[in-house]
Amino acid sequence: MRSEWLLEPDVTYLNHGTVGVTPRRVLAHQRAITDEIERQPARFMLRELADTHGTATTLPRLRVAAAAVADFVGVAAEDLVFVGNITTGANAVLRSFPFNAGDEIAVTNLGYGGVTNTAAYVARTIGGTLRTIELPQPGASADQFIHAIAAGLGAHTRLLIVDHITAATAMVLPLAQIAALCHNRGVLVFADGAHVPGNIPVDIDSLGVDWYAANLHKWAWAPRSCGLLWSAKQHQGYLHPTVISWGLDNGIAAEFDLLGTRDPTASLTAPFSIELLNEFGGDDGVTAIYRYNHELAWWAGQHLAECWGTRFATPEAMIGSMVNVRVPARLGSTADDADRLRAELGDAGIEVPVFAGTDQLTLRVCAQIYCDRADIEHLGDAVAKLAAN
Ligand SMILES: Cc1ncc(COP(=O)(O)O)c(C=O)c1O
Structure with a gap:
C-alpha cells in the first residue's frame, strides 16, 4: 500500500496519528474539487456551498459531505458540523457555553495541551477554576480509569474534557461509562476524539456525551484541516463558532458552514476518504x-x-x-x-x-x-x- 502515499521511500513512518498522512488519491480528489470551484467560484462559494438563511432549494455541498461523515461516525447530520481541528471545536464549545462564575472545568493530566490551555483560558475569563484529574499510566485497567475520574470530580465541576483515545499514551478510555458517571454527578462531558475516526469503530450517539470533537485528517485519511464537532441537541441553542458570520442564530449548520471566505475542500473531500478506507479494506x-x-x-x-x-x-x-x-x-x-x-x-x-x-x-x-x-x-x-x- 505504501505507493498509495507520497511518503519518502527511505523513511520508516510510524507517526501517522500526529498530523495524518493523506493518500495520493485523496489529494487528487481534493484537487478536482478545487478545479471545480475555480470554474465558477462565486456560484460555488456563495450559492452552492452553504445555506446560511435556510433558503436553499438543494442540499448545500457541505451538508452533503456532513451526511456521509455523520453516517461514518454514527450521528445525525443535522447535529454535526465541520471544524478545522479539535482546538477549534473545543474553543467553540467552551467559549459559548453559559458558565457561571465559580464553575469548574475539569481536564485530565493526559489531555492535549492546546485543549487544556483553552479550558484554562475559559476558566479564567468566567471567574471559574480549572481542575486537573490525574489518570493512571498505561497498564491500568478500564475500571481504574473510571474510578480515577469519579474520585477526581469536584463539587463545582460543571464540565469534564476527556480524551476518547489519549494523545501520547494511546489508550482507548471507557468513554460511555465515564459519561454516565459524570451525568450522574451533574457534570457535562466534552469528548476529544482526535484520534478516533478511522482508528477504531465509533458510534458517537451511543456514547452519551454532550459534545464530541474529532479529526478526520488523522486516521480517516481526509486532507488536513478536516475535523468534526457533534453536539447533543439540548446544547445547540447556545453553541456558536468562535468566528461569527452570516448564519448567526440560524442553527449550528448555518453558523458553522460559512465562516467568511475560506477553503472548504478538505471538508468536501472527507466522503471520498471514507470511501477509500472502505475500498482499500476490500470485502470487509x-x-x-x-x-x-x-x-x-x-x-x-x-x-x-x-x-x-x-x-x-x-x-x-x-x-x-x-x-x-x-x-x-x-x-x-x-x-x-x-x-x-x-x-x-x-x-x-x-x-x-x-x-x-x-x-x-x-x-x-x-x-x-x-x-x-x-x-x-x-x-x-x-x-x-x-x-x-
Ligand atoms: C487528544 C488530542 N487532541 C487534539 C489533538 C490535536 O489537536 P488539533 O486537532 O487542534 O490539532 C491531538 C493530536 O494529536 C490529540 O491527540
Missing part, C-alpha cells in the same frame, strides 16, 4: 483496516517490549491502532533525553514521537496499512542499538 471494508492496524499495533507493543526488556501492560481492549511503549531506562527520562532520542531515530530514518513525563521515556507507534512488521523490527533494532552504546 473499513473493518479490515481497523483489524490490520490493530493487530500490527498490538504486535508492536509485545515485540518492542520484549526487544527492549521493558513492560507492556496495556490491556488489548484499550488499544486501537497505536501503542505507547516504554523504552530502555538507559536512554533517560527527561524532555531533553526524549528530544535526543527522537532526533537520533530521525537520523536513522525513523519518524516516531518520544515522550518524557514518567520515570522512563516512552514512544508511540502508529500502525497504518503502509507499515508492516519489518518497520516495527527496524525501530526495535535501532532503539536497542542506541541503548547498547
Whole structure:
C-alpha cells in the first residue's frame, strides 16, 4: 500500500496519528474539487456551498459531505458540523457555553495541551477554576480509569474534557461509562476524539456525551484541516463558532458552514476518504483496516517490549491502532533525553514521537496499512542499538 502515499521511500513512518498522512488519491480528489470551484467560484462559494438563511432549494455541498461523515461516525447530520481541528471545536464549545462564575472545568493530566490551555483560558475569563484529574499510566485497567475520574470530580465541576483515545499514551478510555458517571454527578462531558475516526469503530450517539470533537485528517485519511464537532441537541441553542458570520442564530449548520471566505475542500473531500478506507479494506471494508492496524499495533507493543526488556501492560481492549511503549531506562527520562532520542531515530530514518513525563521515556507507534512488521523490527533494532552504546 505504501505507493498509495507520497511518503519518502527511505523513511520508516510510524507517526501517522500526529498530523495524518493523506493518500495520493485523496489529494487528487481534493484537487478536482478545487478545479471545480475555480470554474465558477462565486456560484460555488456563495450559492452552492452553504445555506446560511435556510433558503436553499438543494442540499448545500457541505451538508452533503456532513451526511456521509455523520453516517461514518454514527450521528445525525443535522447535529454535526465541520471544524478545522479539535482546538477549534473545543474553543467553540467552551467559549459559548453559559458558565457561571465559580464553575469548574475539569481536564485530565493526559489531555492535549492546546485543549487544556483553552479550558484554562475559559476558566479564567468566567471567574471559574480549572481542575486537573490525574489518570493512571498505561497498564491500568478500564475500571481504574473510571474510578480515577469519579474520585477526581469536584463539587463545582460543571464540565469534564476527556480524551476518547489519549494523545501520547494511546489508550482507548471507557468513554460511555465515564459519561454516565459524570451525568450522574451533574457534570457535562466534552469528548476529544482526535484520534478516533478511522482508528477504531465509533458510534458517537451511543456514547452519551454532550459534545464530541474529532479529526478526520488523522486516521480517516481526509486532507488536513478536516475535523468534526457533534453536539447533543439540548446544547445547540447556545453553541456558536468562535468566528461569527452570516448564519448567526440560524442553527449550528448555518453558523458553522460559512465562516467568511475560506477553503472548504478538505471538508468536501472527507466522503471520498471514507470511501477509500472502505475500498482499500476490500470485502470487509473499513473493518479490515481497523483489524490490520490493530493487530500490527498490538504486535508492536509485545515485540518492542520484549526487544527492549521493558513492560507492556496495556490491556488489548484499550488499544486501537497505536501503542505507547516504554523504552530502555538507559536512554533517560527527561524532555531533553526524549528530544535526543527522537532526533537520533530521525537520523536513522525513523519518524516516531518520544515522550518524557514518567520515570522512563516512552514512544508511540502508529500502525497504518503502509507499515508492516519489518518497520516495527527496524525501530526495535535501532532503539536497542542506541541503548547498547
Ligand atoms: C487528544 C488530542 N487532541 C487534539 C489533538 C490535536 O489537536 P488539533 O486537532 O487542534 O490539532 C491531538 C493530536 O494529536 C490529540 O491527540
